[in-house]
Amino acid sequence: MKDAKVRLFVEHPLGEGQTIPLERDQAHYLFGVMRLGVGDFVELFNGHDGAWRCEVVQAGKRAGVLACEAQVKPLQMPPDLWLLFAPIKKARTDFIVEKAAEMGAARIMPVQTVFTNSERIRQDRLQAHAVEAAEQCGGTYVPEVTALQKLDRVLADWPEGRQLMFCDEAEVGSSSALSGVFASEAAREGQGAGPWAILIGPEGGFSPEERARLKALPFAHIVSLGPRILRADTAAVAAMTLWQQALGDWR
């Protein structure tokens, strides 16, 4: 049995007996770039039906058809973890989205803080980065990238019961250990972590007013990420690592 070397996200349902028509870009990628042809295998996932090994049954320059052969992986939902971050320079914003998808965030939320430089983001482009990261990391789920929202507004509409882990560079070198934050959490008893979010501040840090507001929130937990100041993209991976290991699907 030949291995499927290429993974592709599709919108189409996947299941026993399903055939999947390809969009033009996907046909170009599979048959033009990757040089696949009829009889080759591709792994497809759509965020709902797990991952399926599919056979190429028609291959053209602008179109093609795949046929589902067997499910190779069930749907694996990430934990209910949101990543909120203040957009930074283009390349690093792209990295944060890619990393969030790899690390297993369920939702990626760009937020505008007082010190955020970006006034807008290309939501469609960031969503495409999340798809590509899911394809590459073997995931069966693609996190949603939401539109840019003001942090104030997001906090005002905060859903009941969702905890917030908030990484503040003003806490660099402080002793607030993660273990303390999580000690009282359900994780200890082997229960699910419940809904959480991680908030990564902008390069310039939070404003004094934002910091005061965040600290006063009953659902917020301040976490220190060591004695050095991390760039936002490094901080996002580090914070998600701590969370996944303590409460998420790395346990």
Next chain:
Amino acid sequence: MKDAKVRLFVEHPLGEGQTIPLERDQAHYLFGVMRLGVGDFVELFNGHDGAWRCEVVQAGKRAGVLACEAQVKPLQMPPDLWLLFAPIKKARTDFIVEKAAEMGAARIMPVQTVFTNSERIRQDRLQAHAVEAAEQCGGTYVPEVTALQKLDRVLADWPEGRQLMFCDEAEVGSSSALSGVFASEAAREGQGAGPWAILIGPEGGFSPEERARLKALPFAHIVSLGPRILRADTAAVAAMTLWQQALGDWR
């Protein structure tokens, strides 16, 4: 007292009464790019003497002199942690070096594995990235970037007493939890971790022979980084996070 907004790594000794002549590039950066002038302050560090608040006493287009005013931070050495990684595409290799410096590696070692694409690296350019990352993260120490060496050779010359944490994508989704790896370590008793290294595999994974050899090493500990396959740069940050939190200076 005006704050020093710019941090700069210099080779020159720092201390009470020291004056530091600037190199041409540094003078251009401080006075041309950052628009500093006589009377402004800069934070200097050299990897030995901690960080010093220094005053600009001469500023020219191609030269300048700073004078040490006061030590603002003692030297903070990172833990004795090496990061070994197989170089990948240019931008991601740069990122790994930057991240290793931010995360507090003491030494950064590019290694050539069977599936490594790169035959050579620009050691000087990578070292410059490590300097820049140390400047930006508030560190007082710059990790050394070594020349590219063959993994085989590095393992053959492995120093006695140094532990190796080895992150293998073939272990994705396995249950080898980090807590098990570290349970027997001195960290539990509050002692220092001793010398360690982290090895991140290349994009194509390790060869079967490499994997067998690594697994057989008495000083090697296999660690899983969750159920998704992480890119090498993501894996480097995640692995260093786990290590720093369990054994390093994030405790």
